[in-house]
Amino acid sequence: MLRTRYLAALPFAALIFLVLLGLLAGRGGSLTADLLPDTFRLSNGMDVVVISDHRAPVVTHMVWYEVGAADETPGKTGIAHFLEHLMFKGTDKIEPGQFSRIVARNGGQDNAFTHYDFTAYFQVIAKDRLPLVMEMEADRMSNLKLTDAEVLPERDVVLEELRMRIENDPAAELQSEMNAALYGGHPYGRDIIGHKAEIAALGTGDALDFYNRFYTPNNATLIVAGDVTADELKPLAEKYYGGIAERAPTFMRKRTQIVLPAEDKRVTRRDPRVDEATWIRFYPAPGYAGAGAEKGAALDVLGQILGGGTTSRLYRALVMEQGVATAVSAWYEGSRLDGGKFGFYALPQVGGGLEAVETAVEGEVARLLEEGVSDEEIERAKTVIVAGAVYARDNQRTMAYAYGEGLMTGMSTAEIHEWPDRVREVTKEDVLEAARSILAGTHSVTGELLPGERS
The missing domain is CATH 3.30.830.10 (Metalloenzyme, LuxS/M16 peptidase-like)
Structure with a gap:
């Protein structure tokens, strides 16, 4: 087809x-x-x-x-x-x-x-x-x-x-x-x-x-x-649709609980098809429904501040100031019923190593956890996210998708509709609290993709 x-x-x-x-x-x-x-x-x-x-x-x-x-x-x-x-x-x-x-x-x-x-x-x-x-x-x-x-x-x-x-x-x-x-x-x-x-x-x-x-x-x-x-x-x-009979009972999910990692884990793959190394890290995080509207919005703002484009902390630090990476990003993935994740991604400079990238990311995360975020950072992040919401309203397919995904992953139509307001209400304290809840004292999974013989 x-x-x-x-x-x-x-x-x-x-x-x-x-x-x-x-x-x-x-x-x-x-x-x-x-x-x-x-x-x-x-x-x-x-x-x-x-x-x-x-x-x-x-x-x-x-x-x-x-x-x-x-x-x-x-x-x-x-x-x-x-x-x-x-x-x-x-x-x-x-x-x-x-x-x-x-x-x-x-x-x-x-x-x-x-x-x-x-x-x-x-x-x-x-x-x-x-x-x-x-x-x-x-x-x-x-x-x-x-x-x-x-x-x-x-x-x-x-x-x-x-x-x-x-x-x-x-x-x-x-x-x-x-x-x-x-x-x-x-x-x-x-x-x-x-x-x-x-x-x-x-x-x-x-x-x-x-x-x-x-x-x-x-x-x-x-x-x-x-x-x-x-x-x-x-x-x-x-x-x-109204005349279609119910063929089976309404589905009631019974899934196993997510067991969070008990220790930091590292996955390394070498592959001859790889031209440049890649570094990725995942932290467990609640989904939007589990986090609640306020914390979910704060996690989105956190992702924007840390790794949402060329004005983000990680880009300025790793690409512009230290020169250890050519690309870097961070994001919150909350659209799952049972639990999401917070991710980091980086490409080292040509000839550079993943160790320098990892050290630099960890340094910026530690600095945020210690010092919090600035007024300028949080206002810029919220402006970008809310502006994106306004632009997105021009696409009816996007609106249909947004409501569908939200409803299927535990949100209500009211929560979906009011999401921009929840973003506008996020404070510096909310971002720091959200960051500490997923990035401090939790175990992560780090991935390394390297050139070389397949492993």
Whole structure:
């Protein structure tokens, strides 16, 4: 299938900057319209969110399922992402492979993505074509048809995707090992795409079992952003989705607890495909829902102050003043139900070593933990983040993504809507307290990617 898929695992905070670069992304509570979205629930348990934006006769239609890679049965890793592929294989009404072609012929775009905590499908299309995509999406929610003829070749496609995205990318392999060290036996410690041997063993029955258990309206949320009101959407939602019966009970998650590292860990990989060394460090941190709105906003501001661009502390210190790095960044990844992380990334100067980079990062972190942050730093960071929120409102797909990701990872529509206000309220004391909670007295996972013979 001529489709570009991606696994939705980008940090909440990083996504806002992709928006500013004009790329598809989303950032939880920052991407809000002026009014709180309208919400209602259908009789079959399907939730509906309407984000009105009447600047153009276009809509973004998204269906989010509250199931992701972290919800897979042991031994069946990769099934969530595999089924995402298979959802384009057809129904009695739509021939295999025709779903995206129909959307394209009607002037629209579509895609899908898999996260640890959710799977989502979307179409961007003219308003007068909204009933068409709603009918199509509702059809495959209840009438997906799969046979070995469609399933087995697509399994090969997924295996090739694993080879391209993980096995052929030394940096991805390094981060896979680091996540395993950070999250231990929790599902966040494995790749969304799954384990290769387990993917290779997945079959048609596995896909249909997963589909019938989780792809039910009481486990789904419909989000429509664009030139539509709740009064206009409600009869359409009832017509196309309201008649779909619940095929299974509402999914109640039962996951293992994340066991934090009991000691600092280091993962070193050497690979002949690597031209320049890379240094990465992860600290365990709560997700947005676990941290709460105030602390989550403070962690975002902390990431911006430490490593959010050329005015950040780390860039000024490591690149401009000390000259030990050519690039450096820091970020907070909080868009996960069970726990997030705070990350650092740096590239040493040509001919330089990772030791100097690591020492310099640790020095700047220690200085922040001791001295706190300045008035100028916190105001600049908040201005950048809130300005990004304003720019992002110009993209209805981004708004739909933001609300979907936030709702799927434990936030409410009100918390998402009010996120810019929480950022504006962050104080220097909030940032220091947040920094000390995750960077002082906690154990980290450090990754080193080096040229050389494969290790």
